[in-house]
Amino acid sequence: MTDLTYFRDANRSRVTAAGIDTFRYERVTGRLDALDEWTPAFVRTARECLAEAENAAGPVSAGDAYREAALWFHFAAILPDPDALAAEAEADRALERAFALLEPTAERVTGADFTGWLRRPATPGRAPLAVVVPGMDSSKEEFTPVGDALLRRGLAVLAIDGPGQGALATAGRLEPDYHEVVGRALDAVSGRDDVDADNAGVIGLSLGGFYAAVTAAREPRVRAAATVSGPYRLTWDDTPAFVHATLTLRAGGERAARAFAGRVDLAGTAAGIGVPLLVVEGGTDVIPGVVNGAPLAAEAPRGSYLLVPEGDHLVGNVRHRWLPAAADHLANGLSGPAAP
Structure with a gap:
């Protein structure tokens, strides 16, 4: 339906305009061999962001990491795969945690x-x-x-x-x-x-x-x-x-x-x-x-x-x-x- 290279290139500006670091996006997607690896890789990266938030030295750094986690979870769900949609609920929770710290x-x-x-x-x-x-x-x-x-x-x-x-x-x-x-x-x-x-x-x-x-x-x-x-x-x-x-x-x-x-x-x-x-x-x-x-x-x-x-x-x-x-x-x- 859609090959990996096209999908990665087509979504690059969309993802980075939303707030994901360009170089992190390139590192994560550059390790993929097939499109069906997209959702698991983005969910893993989102969980890395959650860990960064938990280990942050201050609330602003933690909030920024939760906000980025929300984006990785969300973009994990943009493939038309019913199993991928579960990541949207995690995106919602991560944004809630980000706002609690950054914009209470x-x-x-x-x-x-x-x-x-x-x-x-x-x-x-x-x-x-x-x-x-x-x-x-x-x-x-x-x-x-x-x-x-x-x-x-x-x-x-x-x-x-x-x-x-x-x-x-x-x-x-x-x-x-x-x-x-x-x-x-x-x-x-x-x-x-x-x-x-x-x-x-x-x-x-x-x-x-x-x-x-x-x-x-x-x-x-x-x-x-x-x-x-x-x-x-x-x-x-x-x-x-x-x-x-x-x-x-x-x-x-x-x-x-x-x-x-x-x-x-x-x-x-x-x-x-x-x-x-x-x-x-x-x-x-x-x-x-x-x-x-x-x-x-x-x-x-x-x-x-x-x-x-x-x-x-x-x-x-x-x-x-x-x-x-x-x-x-x-x-x-x-x-x-x-x-x-």
């Missing part, structure tokens, strides 16, 4: 079909809220650096796993009506004096970009949105075997996966996105069966398009070309009065 004000927020972390900026007052949405095989752990950028701009951040994602990879199925998931997450933090859930933004990455676009169209509390490498449309019969296998695993079977893919189509939805929308994509991001985000930007009434010509999927190889712009877009969109 972070709060776990959980509902029937989501779980995540609410983080608040250092600035006083009631902060606008940005929801960070992962994609097909990603998770809240992977996009912690995106949350860091939003926090620095004075936004509170709620990074979630929804059905079929991260900590809920084995407890739910991918949900095309993701605006309902985000709505319940906003409900869970509404009425607080430190976070303004009625002044919310959403950023989604990869398949999460589709989720974010649907949410921007249908959730009235969302006032600004951004998508990164999000699909405008999927065509099941044309997508690669890896996408088939991953969707089949996380949607609960091939029939459900086909039905899910058929729902991933923003025609007719894009025109209903009335909030400022930034669509980011990489020029080298070409996946058969996937229509990228240019039509979304063109059809959304307040859409703008940022093409990074040398960018790959998730544009992790040149993050400086889009993350500051996307974070500023959300911060600026949530700082003014509500649109009429």
